Amino acid sequence: MSRADLPRAAGSDWRREKRERTRALLQTNALRLFLEKGFDATTVEEIAAAAGVSHMTFFRYFPTKEDAALQDDYDPMIADLIAERPADEPAIDKIRHALTNGLHHLYDSDREVLLSRLRLVHRTPALRAGTGQRRDADQKLLIQALTAAGSDPGDELRLRVLVAAALAATTEAIRYWADSDGDGDLRQLINDAFDVLRTELTQGRPGGRSSA
Amino acid sequence: MSRADLPRAAGSDWRREKRERTRALLQTNALRLFLEKGFDATTVEEIAAAAGVSHMTFFRYFPTKEDAALQDDYDPMIADLIAERPADEPAIDKIRHALTNGLHHLYDSDREVLLSRLRLVHRTPALRAGTGQRRDADQKLLIQALTAAGSDPGDELRLRVLVAAALAATTEAIRYWADSDGDGDLRQLINDAFDVLRTELTQGRPGGRSSA
DNA sequence: CTCTAACATGTTAGTGACTAACCTAAGGGG
DNA sequence: CCCCTTAGGTTAGTCACTAACATGTTAGAG
Numbered sequence: 001m002s003r004a005d006l007p008r009a010a011g012s013d014w015r016r017e018k019r020e021r022t023r024a025l026l027q028t029n030a031l032r033l034f035l036e037k038g039f040d041a042t043t044v045e046e047i048a049a050a051a052g053v054s055h056m057t058f059f060r061y062f063p064t065k066e067d068a069a070l071q072d073d074y075d076p077m078i079a080d081l082i083a084e085r086p087a088d089e090p091a092i093d094k095i096r097h098a099l100t101n102g103l104h105h106l107y108d109s110d111r112e113v114l115l116s117r118l119r120l121v122h123r124t125p126a127l128r129a130g131t132g133q134r135r136d137a138d139q140k141l142l143i144q145a146l147t148a149a150g151s152d153p154g155d156e157l158r159l160r161v162l163v164a165a166a167l168a169a170t171t172e173a174i175r176y177w178a179d180s181d182g183d184g185d186l187r188q189l190i191n192d193a194f195d196v197l198r199t200e201l202t203q204g205r206p207g208g209r210s211s212a
Numbered sequence: 213m214s215r216a217d218l219p220r221a222a223g224s225d226w227r228r229e230k231r232e233r234t235r236a237l238l239q240t241n242a243l244r245l246f247l248e249k250g251f252d253a254t255t256v257e258e259i260a261a262a263a264g265v266s267h268m269t270f271f272r273y274f275p276t277k278e279d280a281a282l283q284d285d286y287d288p289m290i291a292d293l294i295a296e297r298p299a300d301e302p303a304i305d306k307i308r309h310a311l312t313n314g315l316h317h318l319y320d321s322d323r324e325v326l327l328s329r330l331r332l333v334h335r336t337p338a339l340r341a342g343t344g345q346r347r348d349a350d351q352k353l354l355i356q357a358l359t360a361a362g363s364d365p366g367d368e369l370r371l372r373v374l375v376a377a378a379l380a381a382t383t384e385a386i387r388y389w390a391d392s393d394g395d396g397d398l399r400q401l402i403n404d405a406f407d408v409l410r411t412e413l414t415q416g417r418p419g420g421r422s423s424a
Numbered sequence: 425c426t427c428t429a430a431c432a433t434g435t436t437a438g439t440g441a442c443t444a445a446c447c448t449a450a451g452g453g454g
Numbered sequence: 455c456c457c458c459t460t461a462g463g464t465t466a467g468t469c470a471c472t473a474a475c476a477t478g479t480t481a482g483a484g
Binding site for chain 4: 255256277
Binding site for chain 1: 439440441442443451452
């Protein structure tokens with residue numbers, strides 16, 4: 001297999017540190033160049049050169065150029081957050097709370113970085129496409145977490161639709177937030193989006209969102 | 213611009229027919245080869261050769277290899293279907309009915325082709341990513357159609373979430389249908405998916421879908 | 425009827441993402 | 455001390471996609 005020689009998680013401390021340093025160097029340089037010159041105008045060669053490695057090393061850390069812009073480590077914590085919710089809570093609320101709580105951290109720490117990354121993704125078709133794949137992965141993750149937390153795994157379509165709708169609402173809230181340059185409270189927007197699901201889908205009144 | 217010399221919609225009957233024949237030849241050969249050998253294992257050269265043209269001609273008709281697998285002409289009719297719905301119908305029902313009615317046609321005519329195409333997309337990461345972009349486009353289209361049909365354009369987030377949730381439900385129904393090899397009625401599944409939105413998101417009962 | 429503009433297609437020669445096969449150097453355990 | 459593991463390099467590909475320019479064919483103006 002082509003990617004069998006990926007730098008792995010094991011090894012002595014000093015090797016792990018080196019790996020992590022190289023990886024971080026590649027990703028920060030990638031993001032900087034993408035923001036400076038645009039995603040398409042930046043070549044993998046340039047990124048590798050800026051990080052002081054060869055282009056092959058880049059591909060040992062990131063399977064595609066897109067991944068250097070999209071990869072982060074927020075996903076693994078979602079499952080944990082779901083597991084922490086009370087077992088009798090409805091699935092949709094578990095998701096809602098897990099997501100809003102999860103966003104909490106990066107929201108006030110990495111705020112500016114997050115915003116510029118969202119804008120980059122927004123204006124780059126290749127990256128927008130990449131997020132679709134991420135959403136599929138997130139959906140799978142959430143479904144697993146929910147069944148692990150007690151949801152009926154037999155009712156497949158129901159779970160898929162629930163999770164997909166929840167992710168769609170979250171995505172729209174995040175996009176809306178990025179579109180308005182980070183004005184407003186992201187968690188509030190996400191709650192608004194979930195409220196749209198709750199209130200608008202049942203009877204379809206033309207107005208009535210909870211806040212601006 | 214690079215794509216300024218795309219075969220256009222104008223011209224005499226003669227030219228238009230030739231264009232359409234070439235285009236159809238390219239797309240059917242592309243789909244056949246993708247299904248036979250897999251998407252990645254098929255080169256654009258092969259497709260072009262099978263259609264009896266050069267690889268440049270291929271790119272004059274399809275901007276990317278993915279498009280040869282994904283492009284169809286179902287989208288334009290969605291807007292029409294929305295416009296046909298009664299003006300006072302809730303947005304979510306407009307979408308639901310437009311989509312189920314729209315699926316009606318291709319459902320019993322192209323059924324087998326549709327199924328194999330869905331399976332192809334399902335097992336090809338590059339194509340799954342492509343569908344994400346299509347969904348963005350569909351979302352824009354639907355929002356335009358809904359505002360044209362009387363929805364309040366000022367309440368941006370609400371419309372985005374509504375449409376995104378509707379598209380998510382539809383997508384999940386279609387995937388579910390493809391996963392179960394086309395057993396069951398697709399329109400019924402879509403209605404089930406919309407019912408999940410309606411009944412499960414409001415109070416989050418653990419059971420209660422309308423049919424299998 | 426001829427000349428020309430428009431247009432579908434071809435040819436050739438790129439660029440750049442990504443892969444495969446093989447090589448090197450350095451630390452760590454036997 | 456040897457050797458194995460592992461981070462990284464080198465080189466030489468393949469293939470999607472682009473740019474620039476060439477060619478034949480047809481439609482329409484004169």
